[in-house]
Amino acid sequence: MEKSRKKKIRVYVQIFFFLLIALIAVNKTLAETGGGISFLSTASIHAICPFGGVVTLYNLFTVGTFVQKIHSAAVVLMGVVFFLAILFGTVFCGWICPLGSFQEWIGKIGHKIFKRKYNHFVPVKIDKVLRYFRYFVLGMTVFVIARSGQLLFENIDPYNALFKFWAEEVATPALVILGLTILFSLFVERPWCKYACPYGALLGLTNKISIFKIKRLKTTCISCNKCDQTCPMNIDVSNQEVIKDNQCIRCYECTSEASCPVADTVNLEVGRKKNEN
């Protein structure tokens, strides 16, 4: 009962950010037709996406302007997210990103249908190779935008499609990729995050250097493997003492607050002495 209540805190934060972005997106459309809620932002989805801050950096340094459709708010958000990532790792992915949350919620249906088989459809060898694809997407995205100074990624961006699916300006490929993401979410937990998200690829690198990390206390671990079973990103938690995996989303599912049955064995922490292990 207590564990279930604690787990919900992340869900509340996810719902908060999802609703915030959804309301801003709807409000922008309403404002364009002369309506809208006055106290709520009418910013475009791109203007409040921290990844926009990343892709505009080259433009800022070389020609002193933002990439088309990106503004200073995106750079500010990029700074906030990097600050969080340096402290705690990829909490943005696990707690904030509305597209990640959306996939997670769709995944609950898949979980109900396929039970234990869910999230284990892709053979491990293929899965391992596929996970490098998001670095290719990251490289291509940064290169194409740096070269053109235009936000060409929006044409394939499922985040843009999710929050503007009613708008004519959303490109068909983006809608198709959103549709595929929804479909695959019924079989695999967070497929876009695992295999294609360029921002997750970048933020994932901070898991190696973040101040706080997920740590497993070997001395109290009973090797029940519950941490492995509940990890949405299929990380082999039970065989590591410090989780530096770039796919970890800091969702707390493996911790002693959630699935781990032994108190104080898997935690997000800093500064545990070596001999404690």
Next chain:
Amino acid sequence: MKIKAKTMGILILAIFVIGTGSAMATGLWATESKKIPSKYEETNLQDTYNPADIRGSYEFSEVAKLFEIDMATLFEAFGLPPEAMKDNLQSKDLESIYENAGVEIGNKSVQIFVALYKGLPIELDGSFLPEPAVDIIIAENENLTEEERTYLTTHTYVGTEAINTDNIIPEGTDPAVTSDSEPIINGAATFQVLLDAGITKEEIKKIIGAPMPLSNKSLKDYCNEEGLSFTQVKDQLNALI
């Protein structure tokens, strides 16, 4: 030191609020382009906005505010019904509104109207002005030069039957988005757009009089920095496509 999930939730929200709040308080937070035209370089007009920098994405209400012109005057000048004032019409919308006029009436016409109405210098090109706009300018500006008077006489569009009122709709689209009727090279184009459209670096060099800068640079920004007429450069480039 451990961080519990509850503490993490609070920390995330707090860091977001502090980060974005600080940016807002210090003026670093912007979610849209500041629609402020550049000012004249001439010393006697240094503090005056240059109408030549009115972009197609500017709404009529923004043009009215920036150049202190009554909205009703702007609407009357371009033959627009007063009831359309609430519709966030953009300067570039004139192109579709006057698409059947047989002459060019668009953003450049707004630039010329504003400049001549306010008695400010502007480069005159082939764009036309609707008859009411010409009448308003002549009534308001007694200091028109001979060249400006000749221009107005030869570039007046008479008659409003070609106005396509179906196109007086809230635009709401991003200024960078082009439609089929718009030229490929607009105010949002970067040099990469020119290359993608098949124009060579040599052709670009010929038109701008210098080697092409970085491909991610905006053509309009480059023209403004180098003192080139964006309209002229844009027209020459569009002619190559």
